[in-house]
Amino acid sequence: MELNSRIPEGPLAEKWINYKASQKLVNPANKRKLDIIVIGTGLAGASAAASFGEMGFNVKVFCIQDSPRRAHSIAAQGGINAAKNYPNDGDSVYRLFYDTVKGGDYRAREANVYRLAEVSNNIIDQCVAQGIPFAREYSGLLANRSFGGAQVSRTFYAKGQTGQQLLLGAYGAMSKEIERGTVKMYARREMLDVVIVDGRARGVIVRNLVTGELERHAAHAVVIASGGYGRVFFLSTNAMSSNGSAAWHAYKRGAMMANPCFTQIHPTCIPVHGDYQSKLTLMSESLRNDGRIWVPKDEKKAALLREGKIKATDIPEEERDYYLERRYPAFGNLVPRDVASRAGKERCDAGCGVNNTGRAVYLDFKEAIQRLGRKAVEEKYGNLFEMYERIVDENPYVTPMMIYPAVHYTMGGLWVDYELQTTVKGLFAAGEANFSDHGANRLGASALMQGLSDGYFVLPYTMQNYLADQIGVPRFSTDLPEFEQAEKEVRERIEKILNVNGTETVDSIHKRLGHIMWEYVGMSRTKEGLEKAIGEIKKLRAEFWQNVKVPRLKGMNNELEKALRVADFLEMGELMARDALMRNESCGGHFRAEYQTPDGEAMRDDVNYSFVAAYEFKGVDSEPVLHKEELKFENVEVKQRNYK
Amino acid sequence: MNLTLRIWRQKNNTVKGKFVEYHLDNVPKEASFLEMLDILNEQLVMKGEDPVTFDHDCREGICGACGLYINGHPHGKFKNTTTCQLHMRKFADGATITVEPWRSAAFPVIKDLMVDRSSLDKLIQAGGYVSVHTGGVPDANAIPVNKHCADLSMDAASCIGCGACVATCKNGSAMLFVSAKVSQFALLPQGQVEARDRVQKMVARMDELGFGNCSNTFACEAECPKGISVTNIARMNRQFLAAKIAEPLKK
Numbered sequence: 001m002e003l004n005s006r007i008p009e010g011p012l013a014e015k016w017i018n019y020k021a022s023q024k025l026v027n028p029a030n031k032r033k034l035d036i037i038v039i040g041t042g043l044a045g046a047s048a049a050a051s052f053g054e055m056g057f058n059v060k061v062f063c064i065q066d067s068p069r070r071a072h073s074i075a076a077q078g079g080i081n082a083a084k085n086y087p088n089d090g091d092s093v094y095r096l097f098y099d100t101v102k103g104g105d106y107r108a109r110e111a112n113v114y115r116l117a118e119v120s121n122n123i124i125d126q127c128v129a130q131g132i133p134f135a136r137e138y139s140g141l142l143a144n145r146s147f148g149g150a151q152v153s154r155t156f157y158a159k160g161q162t163g164q165q166l167l168l169g170a171y172g173a174m175s176k177e178i179e180r181g182t183v184k185m186y187a188r189r190e191m192l193d194v195v196i197v198d199g200r201a202r203g204v205i206v207r208n209l210v211t212g213e214l215e216r217h218a219a220h221a222v223v224i225a226s227g228g229y230g231r232v233f234f235l236s237t238n239a240m241s242s243n244g245s246a247a248w249h250a251y252k253r254g255a256m257m258a259n260p261c262f263t264q265i266h267p268t269c270i271p272v273h274g275d276y277q278s279k280l281t282l283m284s285e286s287l288r289n290d291g292r293i294w295v296p297k298d299e300k301k302a303a304l305l306r307e308g309k310i311k312a313t314d315i316p317e318e319e320r321d322y323y324l325e326r327r328y329p330a331f332g333n334l335v336p337r338d339v340a341s342r343a344g345k346e347r348c349d350a351g352c353g354v355n356n357t358g359r360a361v362y363l364d365f366k367e368a369i370q371r372l373g374r375k376a377v378e379e380k381y382g383n384l385f386e387m388y389e390r391i392v393d394e395n396p397y398v399t400p401m402m403i404y405p406a407v408h409y410t411m412g413g414l415w416v417d418y419e420l421q422t423t424v425k426g427l428f429a430a431g432e433a434n435f436s437d438h439g440a441n442r443l444g445a446s447a448l449m450q451g452l453s454d455g456y457f458v459l460p461y462t463m464q465n466y467l468a469d470q471i472g473v474p475r476f477s478t479d480l481p482e483f484e485q486a487e488k489e490v491r492e493r494i495e496k497i498l499n500v501n502g503t504e505t506v507d508s509i510h511k512r513l514g515h516i517m518w519e520y521v522g523m524s525r526t527k528e529g530l531e532k533a534i535g536e537i538k539k540l541r542a543e544f545w546q547n548v549k550v551p552r553l554k555g556m557n558n559e560l561e562k563a564l565r566v567a568d569f570l571e572m573g574e575l576m577a578r579d580a581l582m583r584n585e586s587c588g589g590h591f592r593a594e595y596q597t598p599d600g601e602a603m604r605d606d607v608n609y610s611f612v613a614a615y616e617f618k619g620v621d622s623e624p625v626l627h628k629e630e631l632k633f634e635n636v637e638v639k640q641r642n643y644k
Numbered sequence: 645m646n647l648t649l650r651i652w653r654q655k656n657n658t659v660k661g662k663f664v665e666y667h668l669d670n671v672p673k674e675a676s677f678l679e680m681l682d683i684l685n686e687q688l689v690m691k692g693e694d695p696v697t698f699d700h701d702c703r704e705g706i707c708g709a710c711g712l713y714i715n716g717h718p719h720g721k722f723k724n725t726t727t728c729q730l731h732m733r734k735f736a737d738g739a740t741i742t743v744e745p746w747r748s749a750a751f752p753v754i755k756d757l758m759v760d761r762s763s764l765d766k767l768i769q770a771g772g773y774v775s776v777h778t779g780g781v782p783d784a785n786a787i788p789v790n791k792h793c794a795d796l797s798m799d800a801a802s803c804i805g806c807g808a809c810v811a812t813c814k815n816g817s818a819m820l821f822v823s824a825k826v827s828q829f830a831l832l833p834q835g836q837v838e839a840r841d842r843v844q845k846m847v848a849r850m851d852e853l854g855f856g857n858c859s860n861t862f863a864c865e866a867e868c869p870k871g872i873s874v875t876n877i878a879r880m881n882r883q884f885l886a887a888k889i890a891e892p893l894k895k
Binding site: 074086137187279559 | 679682686693697760805
């Protein structure tokens with residue numbers, strides 16, 4: 001299989017303009033005859049579904065929650081980037097593009113990122129027109145703030161609930177189309193397979209989570225917007241039902257999986273406190289604008305803190321190590337996420353970590369409260385402080401917050417070309433489910449931008465270009481043998497799980513997988529560790545199929561839902577480890593301990609690894625085939641990132 | 645800590661449910677309420693029993709999926725707290741905790757503690773949006789919004805759609821939910837064009853779906869995990885009356 005990224009000709013700034021000028025269109029009478037399936041109702045899925053419906057296509061949308069409004073995009077706190085340059089601080093489309101390529105450690109495709117930066121401004125216009133209550137200045141104009149790793153204030157926000165407001169905007173737009181009848185919503189459904197007819201994606205098999213029945217749905221094209229696979233680590237900031245199965249089954253049907261090892265570990269999460277814990281909570285990165293990160297300089301003091309013999313406030317100023325400010329004087333506490341996470345881990349590994357686990361650092365607002373006053377701090381971060389206090393039972397106005405890195409986002413995902421089409425014709429991937437725009441590390445406030453860019457402003461064009469060739473294709477019957485066969489395979493998969501009837505719960509196995517992943521495929525990776533992980537994951541996978549215990553129930557069966565997802569995670573984890581092992585360099589969120597500078601910074605290898613790694617499925621127990629898409633940088637100079 | 649749980653168990657919507665008592669030992673007090681239920685479910689699965697079904701997802705208080713009636717209060721008795729953000733340290737060791745699903749005619753039980761809240765989506769579909777299409781909109785700063793209004797709009801827009809207001813209302817009314825959406829747009833210039841239609845359509849849909857009316861007991865505001873204010877209901881009533889007189893909806 002050949003990878004063709006189908007990047008349009010012409011100078012960078014004209015590629016998208018040229019594409020739009022020459023793409024094929026579908027006339028309104030024909031749009032009515034064409035059906036599109038969208039999997040997922042987060043920012044990418046909901047915005048795509050709404051836009052397709054407005055254009056006149058017939059849309060079927062699926063989500064696993066009880067309502068499309070609950071997709072996990074809702075939990076994004078901080079904000080959304082755009083190159084509006086409203087604050088007059090020198091921002092531009094090129095700068096947003098440049099920062100995103102650099103932030104992604106030069107492992108993203110230039111043309112895609114430029115397009116993202118270009119449409120970022122349209123997104124803000126669209127969201128404001130929808131009535132999203134963004135933060136405003138007294139002038140009535142939009143407020144901006146600076147956000148992790150950016151030297152300009154280009155982030156738009158709605159309190160600490162930007163994702164919620166943007167998602168509800170897209171949900172509203174989709175609700176409008178549901179009312180009009182162009183979009184049909186199927187909630188509490190989980191996609192378990194994609195159906196390929198004559199080499200093109202033509203439908204899906206979903207499980208109705210309430211009745212337990214399998215359903216077949218046909219369409220002319222399928223969009224996967226089902227989010228990321230961070231829950232492979234068990235503990236993450238993702239929602240409980242977030243999973244990678246839709247993308248994984250697309251992979252098993254011929255779509256390639258790209259850069260699976262690029263995982264983002266977010267530096268500011270509430271630390272782990274126990275085995276029974278189900279998820280980790282993110283504290284918005286915006287806190288790093290005013291909070292200062294430190295640990296005690298002296299290991300002995302750190303030990304006393306861990307034992308609870310002294311308090312953080314007992315450590316005098318001169319005994320505190322503001323390690324980010326020390327190591328990175330230019331960016332200080334605002335270095336990108338991967339850099340901040342690793343620096344925190346390094347201090348904890350050196351024995352300076354706090355909390356009873358030794359796996360936490362302080363995020364201190366003492367200086368900000370002195371500088372701005374408590375009221376101003378409260379106004380900016382009040383809801384986050386409240387959330388922290390509710391979970392940890394400590395008042396962050398008085399005692400510094402404790403934070404530790406946690407899995408947050410997966411930059412890897414289904415390989416897509418410039419049109420967001422996977423290697424399977426008619427199968428598209430959008431939002432976190434694809435790999436496209438963030439390279440090896442995603443910058444803060446860029447996920448919302450990419451989700452909405454794909455859904456509102458990219459897919460409506462590229463999907464039309466694809467469907468223009470399909471106007472003569474009549475609607476498909478779900479009685480085709482391909483549907484029959486796909487459903488049969490799903491049914492067998494379910495039966496196989498139910499028949500194991502072993503002695504270990506799904507969660508228990510999932511937690512063990514999470515430990516392997518966190519230990520060996522987490523923040524710092526080594527050749528030996530990754531080889532070990534591959535072996536352990538294989539062993540655990542075999543154990544799952546011999547010993548998992550899933551009750552056989554009529555209708556609703558949460559344990560079965562979880563088991564189906566974990567079965568896929570057990571395969572996905574192995575691919576992530578393989579990819580990390582293949583990539584003999586450190587870049588962005590991927591840090592190989594063997595490849596670092598003497599002072600502990602990531603060492604990229606642009607000569608040998610400046611490519612997208614796309615894997616072709618060859619069977620669960622066979623090695624996947626690696627395909628390389630070379631990355632060409634014609635508009636930015638590839639440099640070692642330097643935040644010092 | 646050790647607990648006695650009285651949990652509502654119901655196989656589906658067509659059969660009767662009942663309370664079943666469970667004893668749970670050694671629950672860590674740092675665990676969240678839902679993590680406590682996870683611990684129970686792990687034990688039930690190992691014993692070969694049917695685990696307790698409940699809705700939950702983000703577990704950080706924003707998706708609105710979770711919602712349990714705990715000791716007679718939706719999301720428990722603590723202010724501004726969703727079920728997933730409620731921690732076991734708030735309960736006494738040895739306590740008996742009663743857990744029920746949302747109870748409202750508009751929210752039929754699916755199984756155990758899980759109910760069908762799709763009627764809330766149908767309310768939004770009636771007009772809880774500004775009907776702009778993708779593209780072709782003015783520059784974002786071409787629409788200045790008074791900061792005070794934008795802040796109030798944001799407060800109303802904070803609703804997570806969990807349905808606690810409906811569940812706690814003796815009339816099973818969705819007035820707080822609908823008024824929060826109506827207010828979000830009523831406070832912004834973008835919402836003005838369709839304001840009269842929106843409020844009338846959403847109120848009519850509320851009646852169609854079998855939600856009750858408001859009798860101003862304000863239980864909804866008291867139990868709302870996001871602190872949505874009943875002044876939104878007053879604003880909606882004002883808007884509704886004015887719209888009904890100025891431009892009644894064509895039947």
